[in-house]
Amino acid sequence: MSEIKISRRVLIGSMAYLVTACALPTSEIKSIQLQKVKLDGQYFNAQQLTLLTDVAEIMIPKTNTPGATDANVIAVLDAMMLTWAGKKTKQQFNFCINQISQIAKNTFSAYYTEITLSDRRALIEQLDANSFAQTDTELSASYRKLKKIIFHIFYTSEEANPDFILVPGGYKGSLTKTELDEINKRGYLG
Amino acid sequence: MSQVYDVIVVGSGITGGWAAKEFCEKGFKTLVIERGRNVEHRGSEYTDMQAPWEIQNRNLLEESLEEEDRYSNIRGKGYFKKATQQFFTDDKEHPISYPEDKPFKWVRSYQLGGRSVTWGRQVLRWGPKDFEANAKDGHGVPWPIGYDDLAPWYDYVESFIGVSANKDGLDVLPDGVFQKPWEMSAAEKVISQNLKKKYTDRHLIIGRAANITEPTQEQMELGRGKCQARSYCKRGCSFGGYFSSLSATLPAAKRTGNLDLVTDAIVYSVDYDETTGKAKGVTVIDTNTKEKRSYQARVVFLCASALASIQILLNSKSKTFPNGIANSSGTVGHYIMDHFTGVIANGDVPGVEDKYGYGRRPIATYIPNYRHEQKDGVDFIRGYGYQATAQQRSNTGTHAQKIGIGAEVKDNSNQPSNWRFLALMYGEMLPYFENHARLHPTKKDQWGIPLLHIDAELKQNERNMIKQASVDIKEILEVGGCQDIKINETPEDQHIQIGDRIHEMGGACMGDDPKVSVLNKWSQSHDVPNLFVTDGACMSSCATQNPSLTYMAITARAADYAAKLLASNTL
Numbered sequence A: 001m002s003e004i005k006i007s008r009r010v011l012i013g014s015m016a017y018l019v020t021a022c023a024l025p026t027s028e029i030k031s032i033q034l035q036k037v038k039l040d041g042q043y044f045n046a047q048q049l050t051l052l053t054d055v056a057e058i059m060i061p062k063t064n065t066p067g068a069t070d071a072n073v074i075a076v077l078d079a080m081m082l083t084w085a086g087k088k089t090k091q092q093f094n095f096c097i098n099q100i101s102q103i104a105k106n107t108f109s110a111y112y113t114e115i116t117l118s119d120r121r122a123l124i125e126q127l128d129a130n131s132f133a134q135t136d137t138e139l140s141a142s143y144r145k146l147k148k149i150i151f152h153i154f155y156t157s158e159e160a161n162p163d164f165i166l167v168p169g170g171y172k173g174s175l176t177k178t179e180l181d182e183i184n185k186r187g188y189l190g
Numbered sequence B: 001m002s003q004v005y006d007v008i009v010v011g012s013g014i015t016g017g018w019a020a021k022e023f024c025e026k027g028f029k030t031l032v033i034e035r036g037r038n039v040e041h042r043g044s045e046y047t048d049m050q051a052p053w054e055i056q057n058r059n060l061l062e063e064s065l066e067e068e069d070r071y072s073n074i075r076g077k078g079y080f081k082k083a084t085q086q087f088f089t090d091d092k093e094h095p096i097s098y099p100e101d102k103p104f105k106w107v108r109s110y111q112l113g114g115r116s117v118t119w120g121r122q123v124l125r126w127g128p129k130d131f132e133a134n135a136k137d138g139h140g141v142p143w144p145i146g147y148d149d150l151a152p153w154y155d156y157v158e159s160f161i162g163v164s165a166n167k168d169g170l171d172v173l174p175d176g177v178f179q180k181p182w183e184m185s186a187a188e189k190v191i192s193q194n195l196k197k198k199y200t201d202r203h204l205i206i207g208r209a210a211n212i213t214e215p216t217q218e219q220m221e222l223g224r225g226k227c228q229a230r231s232y233c234k235r236g237c238s239f240g241g242y243f244s245s246l247s248a249t250l251p252a253a254k255r256t257g258n259l260d261l262v263t264d265a266i267v268y269s270v271d272y273d274e275t276t277g278k279a280k281g282v283t284v285i286d287t288n289t290k291e292k293r294s295y296q297a298r299v300v301f302l303c304a305s306a307l308a309s310i311q312i313l314l315n316s317k318s319k320t321f322p323n324g325i326a327n328s329s330g331t332v333g334h335y336i337m338d339h340f341t342g343v344i345a346n347g348d349v350p351g352v353e354d355k356y357g358y359g360r361r362p363i364a365t366y367i368p369n370y371r372h373e374q375k376d377g378v379d380f381i382r383g384y385g386y387q388a389t390a391q392q393r394s395n396t397g398t399h400a401q402k403i404g405i406g407a408e409v410k411d412n413s414n415q416p417s418n419w420r421f422l423a424l425m426y427g428e429m430l431p432y433f434e435n436h437a438r439l440h441p442t443k444k445d446q447w448g449i450p451l452l453h454i455d456a457e458l459k460q461n462e463r464n465m466i467k468q469a470s471v472d473i474k475e476i477l478e479v480g481g482c483q484d485i486k487i488n489e490t491p492e493d494q495h496i497q498i499g500d501r502i503h504e505m506g507g508a509c510m511g512d513d514p515k516v517s518v519l520n521k522w523s524q525s526h527d528v529p530n531l532f533v534t535d536g537a538c539m540s541s542c543a544t545q546n547p548s549l550t551y552m553a554i555t556a557r558a559a560d561y562a563a564k565l566l567a568s569n570t571l
């Protein structure tokens, strides 16, 4: 069993609701490479969190750089469902999760969490393609909204911004790549 | 606080902070009254030390704001995010009124420091021609002052606030007391140099920022340090790197021991003494208890921001002034202006692909107005400039809102791409008498104060400017060396919201003639000698430059004049 720790920073979005740091306990189903979340979150239940964690990781997988799971994307989303999401978004995300489960059942005659990683990937890729090809359906709108927030949370995470410098100390507008890399390494203009 | 103050200053924003500092430093007991809450400089409301992943909701605003139609006038604006929300006012809680077909936008920051906390810090002097425009073409009320009257006060203000800028030597945008300028990016330099080769009148210069690059002794004594190029200014700055009332003028006023500060108190009216013919003080409504109380002073300075000061003037009714204090001319509330945009242009800048930017420069570049004279057969008067930028090269972005997921998409995201230059027109709106603000006859806010009804729109002169600005900027970008140029021009039949540029001004214009103006050349009421209005309300025209530096210079000058009258007991 591995634990996806929610760091204190992850909690910022939900301070009002969480008193102590919590974790999304998961166990890996090795045969199908799925991280199964074992406990309910603050908004989503364990099953929903399992599906979402998987979908986020398919969208933004770990490569030689961190992926969505490393960046705690779904743990943050779960918290933000209480502090950010409006009624419509909540409905849309629930709808989207149900629809993904339904598509899995219709296509593979199995629960989403039982099919292989390549099938899950194929499913989400297809859903992505369809959602941008035909934008006027409820599923398209819900999926695109979910994708947008998953990407937003990932790309504003510490893991996705290793070069972020909070206090640059100055501005330079005409650097070579080598000069820029040196400054970034130093972490300050100097 | 039952004493009679020397001076009451209404509002603690950019102009109120200045009035407070000037009077306190000259030894006058000064009361600043602010309708908003207290905000501590470097206090818990500043969010500037939060990295993107530390900001609540990852800097997204709660969706409930949209569901409840709150902050409707600024939702979606780049400056309005979770990290800055606390510094902007909810128009649902603080409504205004306007004709249905002419929505007006009044962007406010009701708190100690006002919009000095949230402003963009572009500080540009007006040139001689800007003050001459009304007299020259007959629109509005002729200015009773010229550039020379304000020049020493610009120097004075710039020295204190700290302005990082280049001495460009342009008549239309006089140079001042500057600290080291910000650097232009490689792309901006290309455009600037190309423009120099072809034009004598169109220049791309680095913006002039109220962000300090070489702190003076005085600035350091106030606890201000060098700007760190984070460009998180609107979240408050723990370094005191940019000028705000909180970082600069209010601390300067406080350290004299002459300042009293009252927050959470809305000035409802200026109280007029029928026997002396002067203002005796103000009546306020406590925002929390809704109780009324009064304060007295020998002089009242209205610095509540243009529209708020107009509202106070109109609301201050007496036997002598049944239509509002200082309104014998009947012009209080008239000549409402703002800058306007109607053209956004952008284009790639080739030839600098091997160059990169570092840091977040707190200011854009600028193309000053080059159309003061009516030439090239154009069908409008006055002119426009452009706020512009290419401070960082763009990147490829993510696939958050387009097709594609997975490893390949991730690897190609946020990679450096081309340098792209963006320019936004800022036009001068003529002072039209019929563009006005008045008290709504029936609608009131939660404190029982009549709402301001603002009825203002652009007219044909401004629409003609937009057309020409669109033609001009295309040429400027071409001459600058840009490619793949895109121009977005607002169609003539589309309402452009006045107030959107947040440079709303006018309504209590300065002028020599008391029959057609509210204030004299000292920003002093023609009618009520101990009443001054030194915020944007006093402006007789709006030029094209961001106005706050001029408001500050006018305030410091007026305070100096009033102080002399106070000292000689002639008020």
Ligand SMILES: Cc1cc2nc3c(=O)[nH]c(=O)nc-3n(C[C@H](O)[C@H](O)[C@H](O)COP(=O)(O)OP(=O)(O)OC[C@H]3O[C@@H](n4cnc5c(N)ncnc54)[C@H](O)[C@@H]3O)c2cc1C
Pocket: B010, B011, B012, B013, B014, B015, B016, B033, B034, B035, B036, B079, B107, B109, B110, B111, B112, B113, B114, B115, B116, B118, B119, B120, B121, B122, B123, B265, B266, B267, B268, B303, B304, B305, B306, B308, B309, B312, B502, B503, B535, B536, B546, B547, B548, B549, B551
């Ligand atoms: C996002 C943004 C960007 C901007 N960029 C620039 C820029 O780059 N350059 C520039 O020159 N200008 C800029 N401005 C405009 C600038 O902020 C204003 O011109 C300036 O703040 C006006 O100063 P002021 O003192 O008149 O009003 P404010 O700074 O708005 O202060 C008025 C104060 O009075 C208080 N008040 C109002 N009514 C009452 C009342 N009845 N009783 C008591 N108190 C009252 C308010 O709460 C407030 O604190 C920008 C503004 C914003 C919001």
